[in-house]
Amino acid sequence: LYFPSRSAAESAGSTLSNEGFAIELKSDEEGREWLVFATRELVPDHARLLELRARFEALCAAAGGEYDGWGAPIVEG
Numbered sequence: 001l002y003f004p005s006r007s008a009a010e011s012a013g014s015t016l017s018n019e020g021f022a023i024e025l026k027s028d029e030e031g032r033e034w035l036v037f038a039t040r041e042l043v044p045d046h047a048r049l050l051e052l053r054a055r056f057e058a059l060c061a062a063a064g065g066e067y068d069g070w071g072a073p074i075v076e077g
Contacts, residue, residue: 001036001060001067008063009034015059044072 003009006027013023013036021038038056042048049070056067 001038001056001065003034003036003060003063003065004032006031006034008065009036012036012059012063012065013038 001009001012003012006025009025013025016036016038017023021040024035024037024039026035026037027033052070053067056070059065060067
């Protein structure tokens with residue numbers, strides 16, 4: 001999730017951390033854009049992924065941010 005300010009990124013990161021995500025905050029070289037990199041282990045399920053996407057989009061919309069999608073490694077168990 002990308003945000004235009006550090007405070008917006010920290011707020012979203014705190015919210016997601018409280019929801020069980022591990023959070024990393026990073027900025028571009030000029031500090032103009034902030035990335036909230038949120039991770040959590042889960043078994044992918046279409047309904048759950050749609051729910052998470054809506055949650056991320058809502059967080060971004062509330063703070064002028066942008067949701068850039070998700071990725072997942074393949075884990076064999």
